[in-house]
Amino acid sequence: MFAHLFATMNDKLDEIRRLYPRATGSRRDQLDRQLDTLKEMSDTIVEQWLLFEEKLADFLDQSKTSAAPSIKATAPSKAASEPERSAAHKEAAAAAATTHTAGPSPSSKDGQEEWSLSTEVAIQISKGQGYFKLHMFSHAATELEQAIAMAPDCQLARMFLAMTHMHLQQWNDAQRHFQILISLTNYAKWRAIGYNALGCIQAVGMNLDLAEHYFLKAHDADPSFADSLMNLKCCKERNGQLSLRFGSTELIR
Structure with a gap:
C-alpha cells in the first residue's frame, strides 16, 4: 500500500x-x-x-489469554x-494523538462541523497533502482524485485538488473544482480562496473585468484574505505584466 x-x-x-x-x-x-x-x-x-x-x-x-488461559510460554528475555x-x-x-493533518480545517466556531472521514479517505488525503507540500503535484493529483472518488463531498480533498490543478496550470480542471468547492463550503476563508483562484484563472485568460469581479467576491467573502486585493490592484494597473497570488501558501502554513 x-x-x-x-x-x-x-x-x-x-x-x-x-x-x-x-x-x-x-x-x-x-x-x-x-x-x-x-x-x-x-x-x-x-x-x-x-x-x-x-x-x-x-x-x-x-x-491468547482467552483461548488458552492455562498455557503460558516462557520467554524471559522478551518478557523482560x-x-x-x-x-x-x-x-x-x-x-500520534496530537498529530494533525497539514492544512486548515473548518471548526465549529466557523459555523461548520469538522468532517468525519473514513480511515481510507484520510490516508489518501494525507498522502496527497504530503506530495503537495513537496511540490510533487502530479502525484498529489493522483492521490486526491482517489479521495474525491471515495468522498465527493469532502471539501478538504476538493480544495487541495483544485489548488494542485492550479500549480499544474490545468485551468479548466482547477476552475471546475473551485466552483464545486464554493457551492459546498460555508467556510469564509475557503470561499475567498476559491473566488480568488477563479479570478486568477480569468486573469490568465486576460478576461480582466471578470477577474476583478471574482477578486471583489473573494474580498467580500473574507476581508482578511489579503491576496484578493493585491490581485485586484494588479489587474486594475494593467501594466502588461500580471503577478498573481492564488492562496496556495494558506494551505501549508
Whole structure:
C-alpha cells in the first residue's frame, strides 16, 4: 500500500541531496521546506505504525489469554523487555494523538462541523497533502482524485485538488473544482480562496473585468484574505505584466 509512497519519498530525498550543496537563497529555503516535509511525513508514519502495533499487541495478548488461559510460554528475555516496549508504544500513541493533518480545517466556531472521514479517505488525503507540500503535484493529483472518488463531498480533498490543478496550470480542471468547492463550503476563508483562484484563472485568460469581479467576491467573502486585493490592484494597473497570488501558501502554513 505504501510502497509507491516510500519509493517517491526516497527519490525526492535523493534529488534534494543532489541539489542541496549548490543551492543558495530561495532555492535553498525551498529545499529546506521539502526536507522538513519529508521528516514530518516520516515521523507521522512511524507514530501511526507504533499506535497500530500497540493496539495489535493488546488484542493478540487478550486473544491468547482467552483461548488458552492455562498455557503460558516462557520467554524471559522478551518478557523482560515487554514493559519497555509497551511504554514506547504508549508514548508514540500519545504523540500520534496530537498529530494533525497539514492544512486548515473548518471548526465549529466557523459555523461548520469538522468532517468525519473514513480511515481510507484520510490516508489518501494525507498522502496527497504530503506530495503537495513537496511540490510533487502530479502525484498529489493522483492521490486526491482517489479521495474525491471515495468522498465527493469532502471539501478538504476538493480544495487541495483544485489548488494542485492550479500549480499544474490545468485551468479548466482547477476552475471546475473551485466552483464545486464554493457551492459546498460555508467556510469564509475557503470561499475567498476559491473566488480568488477563479479570478486568477480569468486573469490568465486576460478576461480582466471578470477577474476583478471574482477578486471583489473573494474580498467580500473574507476581508482578511489579503491576496484578493493585491490581485485586484494588479489587474486594475494593467501594466502588461500580471503577478498573481492564488492562496496556495494558506494551505501549508
